């Protein structure tokens with residue numbers, strides 16, 4: 002039995018005992034006394050140096066990836082605390098295995114051959130939002146759409162156009178996500194993250210080194226925990242109207258009816274990738290079940306049975322064709338994880 006199975010079994014036994022005894026025990030002298038059995042077991046497990054992490058092995062991640070493709074993670078778990086993050090990270094470092102933090106999987110494709118390392122996802126305990134005056138604070142697993150909508154409800158402007166980005170706050174900070182002239186970095190006051198040593202680091206906006214689809218977290222690989230934003234006063238009705246307009250634009254121009262991961266390539270100084278791909282005659286071109294969307298050429302869609310490899314190969318063909326025709330090298334925005 003693995004450590005994590007061991008602790009799960011202990012937790013189950015504790016819960017069982019707790020429900021049977023109503024949380025009370027009788028000592029030898031016949032006196033009742035109440036013990037929080039679960040807390041006791043968790044304490045015991047700490048003393049015995051047992052893991053509280055529920056690591057799953059060979060875990061398919063398709064349902065956690067917006068493209069609905071790809072293989073298994075050698076190890077996967079949802080983490081509930083900073084300590085659990087550190088515990089898994091240490092395992093990865095000790096075993097010299099790669100480590101990856103998954104948000105909502107809306108900008109990632111995992112190889113069909115899987116990922117021979119550790120993938121963690123922040124659980125709901127990392128999803129929280131608060132607003133005080135014009136300052137909004139949110140934890141990393143909070144959906145960006147929830148943040149945008151809450152800001153509107155509170156008459157606050159600055160994030161309302163990000164409502165259609167389907168990722169988490171952590172993913173958005175990592176990517177410096179943006180849309181329709183709004184970038185998440187524009188309103189960031191500070192970002193808190195945790196490093197491999199367990200230190201919590203607070204960076205102000207400048208220290209996050211934001212630029213187009215880039216932040217310092219792409220280099221330091223820390224886990225983003227939370228961020229705060231300085232918003233400005235606006236009118237709920239006007240903000241809602243603007244949000245609805247851009248949401249309609251998305252529905253009209255993006256193939257949201259198919260699994261996808263948003264824009265495949267980053268903008269280039271010369272032209273929009275969609276225009277370059279369309280000019281190269283690749284709209285509707287497909288490899289296996291992966292197709293350049295006939296609706297928007299900078300989107301690849303999964304028409305039903307795409308593999309991760311189909312998607313990757315299609316991006317390679319696009320890069321090659323566009324380069325041959327224009328001399329411009331497109332850069333992938335989607336993150337491809339594992340061997341391709």
Ligand SMILES: Cc1cc2nc3c(=O)[nH]c(=O)nc-3n(C[C@H](O)[C@H](O)[C@H](O)COP(=O)(O)OP(=O)(O)OC[C@H]3O[C@@H](n4cnc5c(N)ncnc54)[C@H](O)[C@@H]3O)c2cc1C
Pocket residue numbers: 067101102103104105106107108109123141165166167168169170171172173174175176177178179180218222223224225226257261262263264336
């Ligand atoms: C229909 C559709 C429309 C989209 N439109 C846009 C758009 O308009 N603009 C835009 O910018 N993007 C867009 N995207 C892409 C995507 O939603 C964004 O890049 C988003 O920010 C990714 O967030 P995520 O939580 O899904 O991250 P994931 O895709 O899971 O991960 C992305 C990266 O962030 C890292 N990461 C995630 N959480 C953390 C954390 N807590 N700490 C450290 N690193 C972390 C991951 O390791 C990974 O490297 C779109 C995607 C789809 C499917």
